[in-house]
Amino acid sequence: MRRNASLVSLLAVAVVAAPIAPRSGAEDLRPRHITPETIVGVRKGLDWLAQKQDADGSFQSSMGGAEYPTAMTALAGMAFLANGCTPSRGPYADQIRKCISFLVNQQDPKTGLIARGPENGRPMYGHGFALMFLACVHGMEQDPKNRERIGGIIKNAIQLTASGQSPLGGWMYTPSSGDEGSVTVTQMQALRAAHNAGFTIPKGTIEGATKYLELCRTPEGGIHYSYHSRSGTRTPITAAAVCCLYSTGDYDSPLAESCLKYVHDEFKKTQNEFESGHYFYLHLYASQAFYQAGDEYWDAYFPPARDTLLKQQAQDGSWSGDGVGQVYGTALACLLLQLPYKFLPIYQR
Numbered sequence: 001m002r003r004n005a006s007l008v009s010l011l012a013v014a015v016v017a018a019p020i021a022p023r024s025g026a027e028d029l030r031p032r033h034i035t036p037e038t039i040v041g042v043r044k045g046l047d048w049l050a051q052k053q054d055a056d057g058s059f060q061s062s063m064g065g066a067e068y069p070t071a072m073t074a075l076a077g078m079a080f081l082a083n084g085c086t087p088s089r090g091p092y093a094d095q096i097r098k099c100i101s102f103l104v105n106q107q108d109p110k111t112g113l114i115a116r117g118p119e120n121g122r123p124m125y126g127h128g129f130a131l132m133f134l135a136c137v138h139g140m141e142q143d144p145k146n147r148e149r150i151g152g153i154i155k156n157a158i159q160l161t162a163s164g165q166s167p168l169g170g171w172m173y174t175p176s177s178g179d180e181g182s183v184t185v186t187q188m189q190a191l192r193a194a195h196n197a198g199f200t201i202p203k204g205t206i207e208g209a210t211k212y213l214e215l216c217r218t219p220e221g222g223i224h225y226s227y228h229s230r231s232g233t234r235t236p237i238t239a240a241a242v243c244c245l246y247s248t249g250d251y252d253s254p255l256a257e258s259c260l261k262y263v264h265d266e267f268k269k270t271q272n273e274f275e276s277g278h279y280f281y282l283h284l285y286a287s288q289a290f291y292q293a294g295d296e297y298w299d300a301y302f303p304p305a306r307d308t309l310l311k312q313q314a315q316d317g318s319w320s321g322d323g324v325g326q327v328y329g330t331a332l333a334c335l336l337l338q339l340p341y342k343f344l345p346i347y348q349r
Contacts, residue, residue: 031340033302038337041310044317045334046083049076050095052327057102058117061325068324069117070106070126073099074133075331081133082338082347086140100137100146103130104153112160113175114153122173124164128186131157135193136344151199158194161187162202168215168227169208180226184212185240185285192247193346206248213241214255221258236282239263242289247346260293267301280321280332283309287336292349302340309333 030039053059059072077099080092087097106126107114114130115123134154141147164171170179171187188209191201216224222233223241238259245256263286283305290297313319313333321329335347342348 031342033299033306034340035306037310038306041313041317042083042334042337045313045319045330045337046079046092048317049079049327049330049334050092053095053098057098057100059327061327067118068120068122068126068328070103070115070119070123071129072325072327072331073102074126074129075335076327077103077133078129078136078344079331079334079338081136081140082335082341082344084341084343087137087146088140088142096137099133100141100150103134104149106130107153107156109156111175112156112158114157114160122183124171124173124175124183125186127157127160128183128190131161131190132186132193132346135190135197135199136346138197154194154197154199158191158199158201161191162205165205165208166212169210169212170227171209178226178228179212180229181213181216181223181234181237182225182240182281184209185237185244188244189247189346192244196345210245210248210250213245217255217258220262222262223259233262235263235266236278236285239282239285239289243285243292246289246292260289260297263289264297278322280319280329283336284332287339288347291339291347294349306337309337 049059053076057073058069059076060067060069061072077096080096080099083092084090085092085096087093087100103114106116108116113123113127115126117126119126131154134150134157138147138150138154141150160175161171164175166172166176166179168179170181170184172178172180172183188206191206195201212227213223215227218224218233220233222235222238225231225234225237242256242259242263245251245253245259250256267286267290287301287305290301309319317330318326319329319333320326321332339347
């Protein structure tokens, strides 16, 4: 269940995968727990996203004055990739190409930071999500010049992430400004995606980040918001920590086990509703954690989570997520609902 597939095999799956919802029926190809309603909901969500993409390839999502164009574009791009599409194949190939075009132009050539826009003063979120998306799409790019350019962007982004790590091993909203859990897990998953794509990660970077999560461990077995805050266990960050520890190959670490237990206990206690102001963020990572933990967890989690999300979907196909906006909510909902298709190595067991 937790075997490590070769890079060649992983990229081959990503390149040849067909879209999950071809315009002719594909019910015989549905993974377990994927219902016809799920297929329709995902298609409506992705169609809504496709219509919201700006001419320059970006996705804008603004609520309360907060704007995260780099992060939103990367997350929307991941949702299209999770559909089995590539820059050259599938109904959302054009949208993926535009996402790539926008994101590669967001990198500061001097620093390597992928975030020229406002990003609400928190560019490391956009940087991390953009690095993850570009690393996932790199092996799918068939044009040698484009692939080389994307590769250069990825290498510079990796260096920025590594150099921006705090002495304790974490990351903050801006490079080299401190550390907290949510940005740390974003960078860890991005680095894992880059590693999957064959890029070298500076020695000690992942080990330092793992150490940081250990430092943030709470008596309940979860994760604090940050080492310095000691503000109690945060379920969303705890779920994200499980994903990151699994992505390092550390499936049997005591921290991974305690974090998984904590999140699973919260899941059972609230009957899958999870009492959190970061509902979509929490479910994005909880779904990955339960999926990678095995069928016992996944079978209990996914059907009720799926049904709840589909009930929350608006008539136009969108979801409004966590006060961040519809692009954010729709991208995250589509990612969760498409996990069983296994099109993206970063989300696979």
